[in-house]
Amino acid sequence: MKFYIIIPAHNESKTIGLTLNSLVNQTRLPEKLVVVNDNSDDNTEKIVSEFSKKYDWIKSVNVSSSSDHTPGAKIINAFYKGYAILDDQYDIISKFDADLIFDPDYIERIYNHFRGNNKLGIVGGVCYIKRGEKWILESKYRDDHIRGAIKSYRKDCFIEIGKIKNSIGWDTIDEFLAKYYSWNILVDSKLKVKHLRATGDRYNRESEKLQGVASFRMRLGIILTFLSGIKSAINKGRFSIVKSYLTGYFMAKSKKMSFLVNREQGKFIKSSRWRGIFKRLFLIKKK
Numbered sequence: 001m002k003f004y005i006i007i008p009a010h011n012e013s014k015t016i017g018l019t020l021n022s023l024v025n026q027t028r029l030p031e032k033l034v035v036v037n038d039n040s041d042d043n044t045e046k047i048v049s050e051f052s053k054k055y056d057w058i059k060s061v062n063v064s065s066s067s068d069h070t071p072g073a074k075i076i077n078a079f080y081k082g083y084a085i086l087d088d089q090y091d092i093i094s095k096f097d098a099d100l101i102f103d104p105d106y107i108e109r110i111y112n113h114f115r116g117n118n119k120l121g122i123v124g125g126v127c128y129i130k131r132g133e134k135w136i137l138e139s140k141y142r143d144d145h146i147r148g149a150i151k152s153y154r155k156d157c158f159i160e161i162g163k164i165k166n167s168i169g170w171d172t173i174d175e176f177l178a179k180y181y182s183w184n185i186l187v188d189s190k191l192k193v194k195h196l197r198a199t200g201d202r203y204n205r206e207s208e209k210l211q212g213v214a215s216f217r218m219r220l221g222i223i224l225t226f227l228s229g230i231k232s233a234i235n236k237g238r239f240s241i242v243k244s245y246l247t248g249y250f251m252a253k254s255k256k257m258s259f260l261v262n263r264e265q266g267k268f269i270k271s272s273r274w275r276g277i278f279k280r281l282f283l284i285k286k287k
Contacts (some may be wrong), residue, residue: 003028003110003111005095005096006083006096007035007096008075009036010078010098015196019099019100020035020047022101022102022106025104026105031090032057032059034058034086037063038077072207079164091154091155097149097150100150102193106193110124117186119182121183121185122152122183123186125150125191126141126193128194139198146185147195157178157181157183160177161183167213167260169211169214173261173269179272209244211228213248213251214260215245215248215249217252217258218266219269226242
């Protein structure tokens with residue numbers, strides 16, 4: 001099974017060397033790795049170039065884009081720039097962030113998971129962030145969801161779900177679609193990844209409107225969008241987030257933006273969301 005990796009990178013000079021160093025020291029090396037230097041104006045390109053000169057399986061692509069780090073489109077556009085230079089002979093393809101440190105056996109264990117289960121579509125570990133002198137589990141952790149920073153896909157699953165959607169929320173849509181097509185998803189809690197910058201640290205408030213846009217394009221409906229906004233507002237302590245979610249939703253509706261999923265997929269995603277809500281409420285009541 002051939003293992004390919006794509007790493008989008010924008011101004012990651014402080015971390016990309018650590019990420020690549022952890023990957024070149026894996027017990028099971030990937031067949032190919034592409035770093036997409038996305039409009040960086042720091043030393044990202046230089047650092048990646050040093051690795052690509054030393055390791056022939058590491059390639060780099062330089063692209064120009066906006067310096068704005070709005071989640072979704074920018075990083076996925078960069079991902080596809082890297083995907084475009086790869087052949088289609090991979091069996092596993094991963095999208096990794098440029099600010100991670102992997103344990104030496106990370107790739108080998110991901111590989112073994114796929115090899116041991118033909119219905120496994122998406123696999124990933126869990127992210128830890130540093131607080132003081134300790135590495136602690138990232139607050140966004142869920143045992144049924146793989147962070148977008150560390151996604152690995154079986155090729156057949158990746159193709160069947162339509163690859164990665166170019167939108168904020170892509171790392172949720174992919175898992176719903178994988179389940180829709182009867183693929184399994186595995187979060188291996190024993191696979192710990194050091195995340196050098198917490199998820200979402202660089203996202204601006206405009207991205208909150210985009211969450212509402214994504215909700216519309218996922219066919220979630222206004223009630224689920226409202227509930228998602230409330231959840232985010234509680235987590236961040238800013239209830240203006242609810243307004244941003246709803247503003248984004250109605251903006252997308254008024255502009256008649258295209259949907260990211262078809263009607264049947266949308267029904268599946270919507271019902272899955274409701275089941276998840278009722279499940280969590282039941283667990284809270286049991287406590």
